[in-house]
Amino acid sequence: MAYNDQQARNILTPAQGWGSDADPRSRPGVPRDKRPELGPETLYPNIQPQLSTYKVHISTEHGKLPPVFGTSAPPSGLSGMMRDFAYKFSEGRFAHWLTLLAADRVNVLEGIISDLRSGHIPNIPKEMGIGAELKYNKKAFLLKVAGIAATLIAAQRIYSHFKEPRERLT
């Protein structure tokens, strides 16, 4: 769907409210350094800094935590140790981000192990939205499964093909 120039000129219905913010002075973000309107929150005293009950990583670039903070995954286990290591580097270093990416993957495995330990068998297909996939994208899903199966079978055949001669040699 791409309009040619003639079709573009033929759009006859102007958009509702067209040009109502044409004057930059009517735009909330102009000038960019304008302070936002103060609301009722100014009636309350300043927020007392939150106290941490768990370990919170602070970027080496930041001097302190913001007044309010939180995390759904406090650092723990191997992934926590990896995050400890990552936070030794500034955000300008790949060592920081790549270690955090790796720690995130490790944390996924730790979550599965933790689930199994507590007797909960994680339903990963459900968590990945298999219900919606089967309801609205069945054909593509079946094609994907067939593709993966074909790749695995081909890989197994290739592996067997190259393995057999070596076995005959021994």
Next chain:
Amino acid sequence: MGEIKKGDTVVVFGAGPVGIFAAKSAQLMGAGRVMIVDGYDYRLEFAQKFTGAEPVNFRELDDPVMFFKKTTDHLGPDVCIEAVGAEADGSFLQRLTGVKMKLQAGAATALYWAIDSVRKGGVISIVGVFGPTSNMVPIGNVVNKGLTIRANQASVRRNVPKLFEHIEAGHVSPKDVLTHRIPLEEISDAYHLFSSKLDNIIKPVLIPPSVRH
């Protein structure tokens, strides 16, 4: 962020909820021509109806950059808004290195197109979400074309009063983009529906059990 002036030509990359509202905002700011780009016709049809912007399906074009050059007398649009982010389709190499192999912070295809499409001295506004490492973009073209790049997340508190004015005046109807209402317990399915763009979804809302009848 795009400093849109009356009569400007604006191209919005991405016809998700953010891109749709960016296109609508461009209209409210008096853009002379607004185009919105996506790879899904259902989204483009919705965006055209909701914003009045011209729909452009990049899958139907050999080279989107050439399309925007040709349709603007070979100058390029005044403003390009990147509202796609890391999951962009449209380039095998960007998908492979950014989405599959994680060698860069997502596929920067739309940002690449935006930089190459916009006119010399034009403005790129980035609202799409990227990862924290780095991306392959033609930064040399940014210098050679004298572009301005602005990027930010929504300053919600600052913009909400103005948004209410537009709703009251009948310029915008945000509820129209809410195509799916899904129980909170089915959040995995809701996420998959949205991320895979199934069932003509534009934006889902999750309904907690406490407010269901």
